[in-house]
Amino acid sequence: MESKFAKHIDRDEIVQIVCDLVRQNTVNPPGNEHLCKDIVTRCMQSLGMEVSFYEKEPGRTNVVGRIGSGAKSIGFVSHMDVVPPGELEQWNTPPFEPTITDGRIYGRGTLDDKGSFACAYSACKAFLAEHRDFDGTIYLIAAADEEVGSELGIIYLVEECGLKFDVAIIPDGGRMDLSIYGEKGILWVELESHGIQAHGSTPELGRNAIVPLAETIAEIKSLDLGTSYDHAFDGWTMNVGTIQGGSSTNTVPAVARATIDFRLPAGISKQQVLAKIDEKVSAMRRRSPDSDVRVKVLHETEPHLSDKNSIIIRSFDQAARRLNLPMNYETFGGNTVAKNLYFAGITSVVHYPGDDKLAHVPNEFVIIDELVLGSVLYAETLEAYFFG
Template identity: 35%
Template structure:
């Protein structure tokens, strides 16, 4: 059975490469965000294999594909999740290739989204096509969510599908890149993110008499430089890098050259691990601000959370991880390593809100060589083909297990 599946997956290698290229050629750039064309392409491909396809559009042009292939028994349901949107290509002068040309060179496909993460979506589809081509009768259902809006937080994508009850499964795989310098790994956890707006308040005055005012920009500068070396207290995690703070990713203050600014706004990007949450982050920052206030009594600062996504993780002994280890060993002969990346992703919705055991990242994108979000983004064709096989074995094992 397994060798029949792998035989079909080998025959589908060219199909997966061409499908990845077709997906890269559709510029589903977010912002502004328009997944309508690419969703249709993915939906039509899934229909050809036998999936029942629904399009869910929470806002005009923000289209999610929700596709189901029904199993013939009472096996478990597996959900694959991948995002259709990509970040803008940035400065074209830094690219050696057309970002939407999907050029193939030296065993790699180049273009925006090749690594993050259209290759994974093509591999999901290739894996399912191989199952169907091999006439495998699945016991459980397979659901594919090809979603909108991951790159700007997911409220029109996975967040919406979870909120509306579309995400129901016994296990899920988010196909975000998990290859580190050509080595296939699995991401069992993701950091959470907490975006904070700080506001300092001062007192406006004529700038020719600086002592008459309170300069809110200077107070903000004091905070931002204190934050540069500030470490959030958090229990260490076996895989995730320690929490980070990037202070002053946006800053606004002052209205005129000769007026002492009475207000300054700055944003912080904070990434956290299990053991921390938004409230604890605010508490620790407040303690720091209290120390600053002792030095500078006129100091006034407030904080507002702009966006919060908690960290998420799957237990290491979960069935899905055991099957993934087996599938990688079978296909590549290598032992699968668990390793975490720096970013946050849609798995937090599936784990924290839909309560589905979810692999936070398991896909062909390479963290060192793939250049996700940068120029000359690419994916290795060999690794893409390996993932098509790995996904098909994972589906087989999970949906037929009891």
């Protein structure tokens, strides 16, 4: 590999860090990120970083390493919590006992996001070996609570602990040859249908809550939000994710609920979606005048699109070109902490030293060579960022 940083990357050390972290069961909930505290602290201290700990709730430890004092600053944001392993029968190896075969490490969190932490650490190490006296500040962050919304993690760090840097690298999405620069907004809507409970043998005495809900969902299936949106995004999506209602077969149900997940590009507003849903609910009510379906917003985020000409994306791209690494830039429908940081004024590059299709699935693995390559790529990015 044609990079002066390559000689500073210690492959065995990366493997060791990933394995040590994967052995800590940090499934969120409950999280227990404190189990990773000593491991990541040792890594940060070995780089000469000053290490700080932040906990919004006991055991939900965020670890922040910092080195340098110059004004220009960058943060690596990885997270220590993982998603549950799911059905254990689907795993060929125990999810919390890292297993190395064919240049891969298998286990929950090997990529998402413990491998990413090891990669970011190793990038800092290589960069500092060449530029101990750089003029700037690097933050290496092992955050808590990313998988269920970051309220105890990066949101807490930025909004309540005053953590601030100019730009960020988020090794938590995308692929080795793909960086994510924009994310759709999320709108979660609940439909709640109200009826009157009665005995199942005398339905005429009650009012069924399920039937109008089902009819509304059938109407919403044909909902069209059009094509007037920012075409940096590939479109909008809708998914009916849950439905529940009724208590027994022989009872007329009084309540039924469904939830729908919309992913919205810039150019389609929440108000537009809610107006379309209202049209559908009204159409259904015209047919069944005594139905009572209410619409409630459960969760929402705004879409965002980072400036492709921002210094962090330019630096990252310069690094990829220096390594002859093909790199594409896309938007997607998922949400990473890049969105939280964007609205806090921090532009990020989102990029995995692996493949995001391997995150959250059984038999999650990371390719060790990709962690090594990612480390060099991020070290080159640091150099491009600090030295232009």
